[in-house]
Amino acid sequence: MKTQLCVVRHGETDWNVARRIQGQTDIPLNATGRAQALAMAYNAGHHHFQALFSSDLSRARDTAQALADHLDLKLETTAGLRERHYGIFQGITADEGARRYPDAHAHYIQRDLHYDFATGESLQDFAARIRQSLDWIVRHHTGQTIAIVTHAGVLDILYRQATGRPLETARDFLIPNCALNWFHVDGQGLHLEKWADRHHLTQVLTETPE
Numbered sequence: 001m002k003t004q005l006c007v008v009r010h011g012e013t014d015w016n017v018a019r020r021i022q023g024q025t026d027i028p029l030n031a032t033g034r035a036q037a038l039a040m041a042y043n044a045g046h047h048h049f050q051a052l053f054s055s056d057l058s059r060a061r062d063t064a065q066a067l068a069d070h071l072d073l074k075l076e077t078t079a080g081l082r083e084r085h086y087g088i089f090q091g092i093t094a095d096e097g098a099r100r101y102p103d104a105h106a107h108y109i110q111r112d113l114h115y116d117f118a119t120g121e122s123l124q125d126f127a128a129r130i131r132q133s134l135d136w137i138v139r140h141h142t143g144q145t146i147a148i149v150t151h152a153g154v155l156d157i158l159y160r161q162a163t164g165r166p167l168e169t170a171r172d173f174l175i176p177n178c179a180l181n182w183f184h185v186d187g188q189g190l191h192l193e194k195w196a197d198r199h200h201l202t203q204v205l206t207e208t209p210e
């Protein structure tokens with residue numbers, strides 16, 4: 001039985017604009033992000049969802065709430081859908097990381113599967129958390145159409161899982177704020193149907209640190 005997923009990155013934040021790595025720091029949407037969330041809700045609202053989930057970080061939760069209000073749908077939040085914890089890199093830019101923590105920056109650029117930024121989460125552990133969270137959602141909503149609002153890093157993991165791209169290879173695809181990304185899950189696993197539908201957005205931040 002096929003379960004369909006519409007997965008959305010949260011709206012823009014001021015740290016996105018400044019290219020600061022947010023990770024699990026709880027940074028709110030800015031004015032553009034709130035407008036993006038409303039536009040996303042109008043577009044996604046043309047579809048029928050049986051369930052709506054989001055990360056419990058406010059930038060994702062508030063984006064999802066726009067869709068919940070539009071569809072009169074209950075929003076369920078979970079820490080399992082949070083962005084990766086970037087430890088000592090949270091709150092700085094990649095350029096600042098290169099100057100202050102050159103060894104950590106080298107691991108960051110190489111997408112080292114086992115490096116956890118001293119106080120954070122390894123890429124391998126992050127990917128396992130996301131797979132476990134998605135498996136739980138699908139298991140409890142098999143055969144339904146589900147909306148999920150989350151973060152760029154989570155979408156990175158899902159895109160790679162669905163397309164067979166290794167975790168350690170460089171990201172060569174964009175993850176726009178508030179675009180709709182469609183997947184389905186069946187007996188053969190996770191499959192990508194449509195990526196980065198953003199026709200509803202007139203101003204999109206296309207590629208920034210998580």
